[in-house]
Amino acid sequence: MMHGGSARDLEAEYTKVMDDALETLRWARLHSHEPQTSETLRVLQAKLGYLAQSMSWRADGSEAEAESALGVAQGKSFREQYSIRQMWEEMWWSH
Numbered sequence: 001m002m003h004g005g006s007a008r009d010l011e012a013e014y015t016k017v018m019d020d021a022l023e024t025l026r027w028a029r030l031h032s033h034e035p036q037t038s039e040t041l042r043v044l045q046a047k048l049g050y051l052a053q054s055m056s057w058r059a060d061g062s063e064a065e066a067e068s069a070l071g072v073a074q075g076k077s078f079r080e081q082y083s084i085r086q087m088w089e090e091m092w093w094s095h
Contacts, residue, residue: 010058010066017051017073047073 024044031037054069 010070013070013074014051014055017047017070021048021051047075 021044024040028037028041028044050069050073054066054073057063057069058066
């Protein structure tokens with residue numbers, strides 16, 4: 001995770017997450033009949049939610065929060081990102 005990274009670095013990290021998401025969707029399309037596909041798509045859904053939250057926080061000027069949410073989208077461990085994940089989930093369900 002970048003701390004104090006530039007906007008360009010953050011854009012590159014966003015692109016990596018989106019590229020990974022596209023690859024996952026391509027895989028799911030080819031394996032739609034397999035039982036693990038639904039779980040793979042649920043994980044992808046969560047990652048994309050964190051990516052969206054990261055982008056939102058970045059737009060609001062909350063760089064530290066944006067980087068933390070991006071970390072979860074990139075698959076950082078729960079323990080590593082616990083506080084930001086908990087905060088995001090509380091915000092998500094409060095709407």
